[in-house]
Amino acid sequence: MNILEKINLQITTFSKSERKVAEVIIDNPEQAIHSSIATLAKIADVSEPTVNRFCRRLDTKGFPDFKLHLAQGLANGTPYVNRHVDEHDGPEEYTSKIFESTMAALNTARKSVDVNQINRAVDILTQAKNISFFGLGASASVAQDALNKFFRFNVPVTCFEDVVMQRMNCMNCTEGDVVVLFSHTGRTKPLVEIAEIARQHDATVIGVTAKDSPLAKECNICLSPDVPEDTDLYMPMASRIAQLVIIDVLTTGFTLRRGPKFRDNLKKVKDSLRSSRFEKKENFNEAS
Amino acid sequence: MNILEKINLQITTFSKSERKVAEVIIDNPEQAIHSSIATLAKIADVSEPTVNRFCRRLDTKGFPDFKLHLAQGLANGTPYVNRHVDEHDGPEEYTSKIFESTMAALNTARKSVDVNQINRAVDILTQAKNISFFGLGASASVAQDALNKFFRFNVPVTCFEDVVMQRMNCMNCTEGDVVVLFSHTGRTKPLVEIAEIARQHDATVIGVTAKDSPLAKECNICLSPDVPEDTDLYMPMASRIAQLVIIDVLTTGFTLRRGPKFRDNLKKVKDSLRSSRFEKKENFNEAS
C-alpha cells in the first residue's frame, strides 16, 4: 500500500508528536523526502528520535527507508490522500483524478486476483465446446467485449443482452459448455438464476464478480477483482475496467496455451480487417 | 525521465569504474536502493567516492538523493525493461504483465489527453439535444458502455452497432445533435463516412480516436489518448480501456457541470435498481 494512505489510515493511532510529523509530511511530502531527519524534526517541532519512531511505526527500517517508500508513493502518482472528484474541480483536476483512481483500482485489483483461478479458467476455456458471455447493465458491454475477443479464436461463442435469450441459451447447455458471467455486485437476481440454470445443465460457470456474493456461490470458478469503487458519482467505473483487464488476461492465457501456430490464425483475422481501412504506411492495429 | 533509462542512455559516456557501478545498479536496482554506499561500492568493486561521483554525474545531489530517484523510477511500475508477455510466462507472470502494461498505458494516455478538448466536449454534451454513440468491432462495446452511462442522465441517447442504422441516424441529425465516435485507428472507412454524414447534417462530431487520422480530420472535437498498444497478440487491449476512462472523464465533467441537484437524479436511477438485487446490509453499487 501507498505509505501516504497508510499514514492517513493510521493517523488516529498516532501520539500527539507523531501526528505533528504526519501532518507535516502529508502537507508537503516533496519537502519531506528532500529533508534530513533534523530539518524535518525542526519543521514538525519535535525531536529527531520522534521522527525516527514515527518511521518505524509505519513498518519501515528507519528514516532513510521511510523516505524511499515515500518517494515511491509520490512517483506513481497514485491517489494518496483524497483523490475523489470534488465539486469545484476543473477539467484538469477531474481528468487526472479519474485516470489516477482507475490506475490505483487496477493496482488493487491485480493483487486480489487469484492466479490459480485464472489458470483454471484458462484451462476450462481452452477445452470449451461453446463459450457464452453474459452481463447486464454496465456489464453487458463487458460481455460484448469478451465476445469480440474470443470470437477471433475461432471458437463457438455467444453473447446476449436479453435475459430471456440468456436463459434459453443456458437451458440448452450440455457438458463442456462454458458460461462466463460478469457482475460487479454479484447480486443481480436474473444473473444468479442464469448461473443456477447453467449448472443444472452441466455447464461450467465462470464468474467475474464479487467474492462471497450470491453469484459467486453459484460459480464453479470465481474471479474476484477487488476494486475500491468510488461511489460518489453513483456510477460503476473502475469495476468494469478491472473486468475488461481480466478478459485480457484470460485471452492472453488462452493464446499462450494454444501455442504459436494458433497465433498465426489471429494474424489472419487481423489482416482480414485491412481492406475496410484507409491505407497507412506503418502497421496498424484493428482496434477500430 | 526514469533514472534507469538515463543510466542506460549515458552509459557510454561513463568511465570504466563508473560503468561497473552502472551495471550493478541496472542488474539489480532493488538491491541498490537498499544498500549503503559502502556495500554498493563493494559489490561493484570500486571505492565509495566513485559511487558518489557516479550519482553526481546523473545530476543528483548525492547518493541518498540518487536512491530516491531510483526508488521513484522503480515505483511507477513502468515497463523499463520489457514487460511484454513472453511465450514461456506462467499465469502469475502474464497476469501481472497485463495489469501493469494497462496501468502504464493509462498513465501515458492521461498525459496525452488535451484537457481543453475535454472541456469543450463536456460543454457540447451538456447542451446536446440528442447524443449518439457509435463504434465498430472492439469499439462497439465502448459505445455501448457510453450509452449505459449517459442514459442515466435522462438525456436522449442512441447507440447502434449496425452501420446502416448508424448512417440513418446521422442522416436525421440536426443542429444540436451530437455524435460521438470511438475508433482506435481512426481509419475504419464506414465510421469516417458516418462522421462526414453527421457533419453534413449539422451535428457536432466528437471523436475518441487517433490524432491526425482520417476520422480525426472529420471531427469537430477530437480526444486522442495516445496508447502504446502491445501488438504482439494482435488484439486491442489498452486502447479500449483508455476510451472507457475517457467516457468516465466526460460523464464526470457532465455531472459536475449540471450541479448538485442533478446528482440526486442519479441517485434515483441507482435506487431504482435496488429491487432487482439480492439484499445486503451495506450500501451497494449498481455496476451489476
Place this chain on the structure above:
DNA sequence: CGATTTATGTAATTTTTTTACATTTTGAGT
C-alpha cells in the same frame, strides 16, 4: 493522589556520506 505506563526529548554513539588529497592510470606530444 500516587504509581506505573507511555510519550518525548537530550546527548552520546554509530553509521553513512562527503570531502580533501594522494596515488595511479591514461593518453598526447615529442
Place this chain on the structure above:
DNA sequence: ACTCAAAATGTAAAAAAATTACATAAATCG
C-alpha cells in the same frame, strides 16, 4: 618509447546524518 599533463580512482579524515541509550516529562488508571 618516454615524459608530462590530465583524468580517473582510491585512501583516509571530516562532516553529516541517523540511531541508540537513557533521562525526563506527561498521561493514565486504580
